[in-house]
Amino acid sequence: MANRLATATSPYLLQHAENPVDWWEWGPEAFAEAKRRDTPVLLSVGYSACHWCHVMAHESFEDEATAAYLNEHFVSIKVDREERPDVDAVYMQATTSMTGRGGWPMTCVLDHDGNPFFAGTYFPDRPRGGQPSFRQVLEALSGAWANRSDEVARVAETLREHLSAQGGLRGETSAAWPELLEGAVVGLAREFDQQSAGFGGAPKFPPSMVLELLSRIAGGREAPTEARRMLDATLEAMARGGIHDQLAGGFARYSVDRDWVVPHFEKMLYDNALLLRVYAGWGTALGDEVAEGIVDFLLGELRTPEGGFASALDADSEGAEGTYYVWTPQQLVDVLGPEDGAWAAELLSVTEAGTFEHGASTLQLLADPDDLTRWYRVQRLLRSARDRRERPARDDKVVAAWNGLAISGLCRAGRLLGRRTYVKDAAVVGSLLWRVHVVEGRLRRVSRDGVVGAPAGVLEDHGCVAAGFLDLLQATGDPVWLERAGVLLDAALAHFAAPDGGFYDTADDAEALVARPRDPSDNASPSGLSSLLHALTTYAALTGSGRHRDAAEAALDTVAVLAEQAPRFAGWSLAAAQAILDGPVEVAIVGEPTAERDELERRARRHPGAVVVVVDERTDSIPLLVGRTAVDGRPAAYVCRGFVCERPVTSVADLEVALSR
Structure with a gap:
């Protein structure tokens, strides 16, 4: 018999619709029920591609006895963290504060006002490794609620005060931004893994936002060699490692080891969108190949019938993690025959001992194939054989922010790699977001099957989607995208601004939680503040708007301490x-589509942080383009800073000189 989650739109909640647990969705009705029954609230937060969420569901939420205890002693709420990042952020802060670590599934127990008094992550179905069983935890908490109410209230109040005081690193720094950028390279070098590239130890995540920073620094006029070395080593190590799908493109969420060999196999839209823009801008043959593979993955595996991109592919299939992706030497022989099978095993580091579980190996491409024709044939045959395996499940909800990142990645790859169809695909995504996700001038977070969900857009949605729209403007020259970005930025400035010049992650008219979340640090995807910074800066560069420029500079100052103390985040x-320190450089290119114009565009777009708009003819609909025309019938590039432009140039050599000033 289905529970209340049967009517949910979230694929993650629907995974729990047949649980014997009497789940509620997040909302006032659940808290009212807990108050009526005088029981605590159990909050369980996860997402559909989360392996340990599945494990805890199978062990505990599908167990009749555990469910019966939950139903009698708690009101249980299930939340999709991707659909409600605001709820996740508040209670993840509580979890890390109480336990020193976080993760999913996240398990919190709350009073009737939503205040947490207990928090943790995964709990096993029986005591294991010094950890109590989930049932033991539930019994202890139920007993505390019934018999030690004063203690529960004291802990809840302490945590509420702590959560209300959070908001990222605060304080003062005397360093100016040029010094902070120099210091960031030094700090990143200290954390750089000299053996395997990337930053830190295991588990190791793709450092997408840091790589974007390093690519901009490495592309500058006085690029430090350290930035270039860290960038090149990390991009190559990830591209050749098991975290990268060597058969069909795309990257897994993270590597469980420091050497990028064994991934946690779930594939997230945001990772691939962010890595697409970095690899497309790397400027190497390997980078171009990886970027094209990411686009193939996005279009082949994540595109929805409505034209957007689904959130993720699961880590599991056939009831276990990674079975879709790993191979044994014998499996290679079965598909390819003895000679090609042995060749592929050596090329892809598939060993008898295995690099994963049960003697299977992930696929790595640690060196270029000695015969590309043979490699492409082997790759095609293995991919075809793998397609006959049980595929990982897909979370097909469309998240606004992550689709905004995908728009930006597709636009960058399309223009740099000369693949104009990528830009067309990006425009389809942009049209979907505007048509479905913008309701009465306000942005919504998610949709599914073309139907918008109820959760309001958070700051990262506004920043990432506005930035995506501005990238569409730069890639297509269509001023409608400038207008649409302006609507979202106006909403962000009106509803998310904080008194100190920064921004909250939720709007001033959003649902009130026990604390208003505000976290400026990047994690697996850009923070709301950092994504909005890029959109504000680009909008100001395209329009000359001092209001947007001032907002960007004020917000930037609120993260100076974070940038100084923790540049990785x-x-x-x-x-x-x-980009702000560099102007940013604004380049307007006007002229009929020709090889000449393409060369000017490619060079301009490779300038770090440049805002580049290309149109066929003069237009006054885009402020940066006002009065800009072709020169003597030839495509012309106007290099500007702060809307002050140099004379137009028509050759790449002259453009190089103008950009270097």
């Missing part, structure tokens, strides 16, 4: 700072 903000 401020890469996107530091990249915005680099």
